[in-house]
Amino acid sequence: MSTAPLHVIIIGAGYGGLTLAHGLRRAGISFAVYEKQRSRTDGLYGYRVGIDPTGNRALKECLPPELFETFLATCARTPRYFNVLTEKKKKTAAIPLRGDADLINSERSVSRQTLRQLLLTGLTDQVHFNKEFTHYEQQVDGTVTAFFADGSSATGDVLVAADGAHSAVRAQYLPHAVLKPAGIITIGAKVPMSREALELLPYESQQGLSLVFAPKGFMCIWHVMEFKWDERGGIKDSVAGNDAELLKAWPGMLFDNTRDYISWGLWASDDKFPENVMELRGQQLVDLALELTPNWHKDFRRLFEMADPTTAFPLRIATSEPVPAWKTSTITLLGDAIHTMTPGQGVGANTSLRDAMLLSRALTSVRADRVDLIPAIAGYEAEMIPYGFARVADSLAENGTSGNDPLHKPVIGRAVLGASRAYFKAVDKIPSLQRKFLDDLYTYRGAEESV
Ligand SMILES: Cc1cc2nc3c(=O)[nH]c(=O)nc-3n(C[C@H](O)[C@H](O)[C@H](O)COP(=O)(O)OP(=O)(O)OC[C@H]3O[C@@H](n4cnc5c(N)ncnc54)[C@H](O)[C@@H]3O)c2cc1C
Numbered sequence: 001m002s003t004a005p006l007h008v009i010i011i012g013a014g015y016g017g018l019t020l021a022h023g024l025r026r027a028g029i030s031f032a033v034y035e036k037q038r039s040r041t042d043g044l045y046g047y048r049v050g051i052d053p054t055g056n057r058a059l060k061e062c063l064p065p066e067l068f069e070t071f072l073a074t075c076a077r078t079p080r081y082f083n084v085l086t087e088k089k090k091k092t093a094a095i096p097l098r099g100d101a102d103l104i105n106s107e108r109s110v111s112r113q114t115l116r117q118l119l120l121t122g123l124t125d126q127v128h129f130n131k132e133f134t135h136y137e138q139q140v141d142g143t144v145t146a147f148f149a150d151g152s153s154a155t156g157d158v159l160v161a162a163d164g165a166h167s168a169v170r171a172q173y174l175p176h177a178v179l180k181p182a183g184i185i186t187i188g189a190k191v192p193m194s195r196e197a198l199e200l201l202p203y204e205s206q207q208g209l210s211l212v213f214a215p216k217g218f219m220c221i222w223h224v225m226e227f228k229w230d231e232r233g234g235i236k237d238s239v240a241g242n243d244a245e246l247l248k249a250w251p252g253m254l255f256d257n258t259r260d261y262i263s264w265g266l267w268a269s270d271d272k273f274p275e276n277v278m279e280l281r282g283q284q285l286v287d288l289a290l291e292l293t294p295n296w297h298k299d300f301r302r303l304f305e306m307a308d309p310t311t312a313f314p315l316r317i318a319t320s321e322p323v324p325a326w327k328t329s330t331i332t333l334l335g336d337a338i339h340t341m342t343p344g345q346g347v348g349a350n351t352s353l354r355d356a357m358l359l360s361r362a363l364t365s366v367r368a369d370r371v372d373l374i375p376a377i378a379g380y381e382a383e384m385i386p387y388g389f390a391r392v393a394d395s396l397a398e399n400g401t402s403g404n405d406p407l408h409k410p411v412i413g414r415a416v417l418g419a420s421r422a423y424f425k426a427v428d429k430i431p432s433l434q435r436k437f438l439d440d441l442y443t444y445r446g447a448e449e450s451v
Pocket residue numbers: 011012013014015016017034035036037043046048049050051131132133134162163164165166167168186265315334335336337341342343346347348349350351352
């Protein structure tokens with residue numbers, strides 16, 4: 001067993017890479033993170049990410065205790081209802097969600113930008129921006145040298161690909177790995193919060209997240225995101241005690257321009273969108289959302305219209321295929337870099353956090369001289385690969401996030417839409433079905449015991 005100290009090179013300062021960095025920091029393992037974005041406020045598509053019990057557990061284990069508390073304080077108001085609506089603004093279901101009293105076994109809503117700022121806290125010296133990884137070389141002694149677009153390089157004992165769906169590390173290490181379009185396009189934007197905007201949504205939707213199931217396989221998600229700070233970044237009067245203190249002391253607030261908002265994401269199979277959709281920007285995307293939804297309720301259309309056009313973006317959803325087994329080495333992968341999934345189950349980020357926690361444990365066991373490096377990485381990969389690709393498959397089968405889903409087909413699609421609505425109506429009305437729906441939901445999302 002080697003007793004030399006480890007140095008870990010992490011490519012990508014996303015949720016997975018940064019959570020791993022915190023885990024290594026807690027274990028006293030040397031590391032450096034290299035990120036292609038030019039600064040800590042660049043990048044990131046989409047606005048909200050749902051952190052589930054799996055994600056909470058990983059953050060609790062890897063972050064310093066006070067930073068985990070700050071994470072809790074920076075989350076948006078916890079959604080109280082899971083709503084299903086028709087495009088005519090009729091309620092199909094409004095299912096009350098469990099609260100957030102349990103630190104781990106609960107669902108939280110967090111702004112992507114806020115979570116990125118939170119995870120960068122305390123890592124300023126170890127995260128290097130404007131470092132686009134281009135390729136690596138493995139040395140005979142097992143060390144790995146990473147090369148960057150600016151001509152610089154870095155050498156470590158382990159190279160971790162945490163560089164997301166289009167991972168350049170994976171392209172070189174596992175060239176046979178396949179990432180393919182899921183056949184779905186989504187366009188999204190943010191509506192700045194106002195009473196007028198909020199009241200366009202039904203009461204339960206104002207306090208939760210809402211899915212719209214519409215004809216022709218169109219779907220939309222609304223998230224109401226309310227934070228503990230106001231539009232000037234000042235702590236709201238209603239926030240006091242520990243949360244107020246943590247927020248005041250948190251340096252990340254200086255870089256985070258997140259304010260209360262309602263976000264929407266509208267998706268359908270890619271044949272429903274114009275060919276040039278990925279080139280459209282700003283108001284063109286808002287106009288497209290209105291063009292695609294002529295028969296939707298006027299309040300929903302008004303919400304599309306009220307979006308801040310500068311926040312609008314198109315996204316072609318991708319999914320990865322299971323990768324045949326490979327021989328473990330001092331290069332490994334986590335998160336979207338190995339198992340990109342559609343947002344169908346809302347677990348991509350959570351799975352990335354879980355990977356980071358497990359890899360951090362594996363490398364910690366190497367440092368504690370309990371295991372050699374290669375068996376430790378092999379143990380991590382043997383655990384990560386099955387659950388990672390199981391979640392890829394589950395995600396593709398949910399909420400119409402595969403272009404092959406019958407929901408998107410001309411005739412059968414109507415029948416599937418009817419069946420989906422009938423199912424959610426039954427869940428809404430029948431207590432035993434509702435209990436089962438919630439138990440299944442929380443268990444899938446990592447709750448370990450009845451909460
Ligand atoms: C619309 C949408 C909604 C979603 N909602 C949810 C949700 O509610 N819950 C959930 O759990 N998941 C959700 N996901 C999935 C989630 O966003 C991803 O799974 C998650 O961001 C993956 O984290 P990661 O750290 O593995 O990769 P990323 O977050 O993609 O981070 C990769 C990082 O690597 C950097 N990078 C890339 N290439 C290089 C390079 N060559 N050199 C250096 N750096 C590089 C990138 O700039 C980035 O910072 C959603 C996804 C989408 C598309």
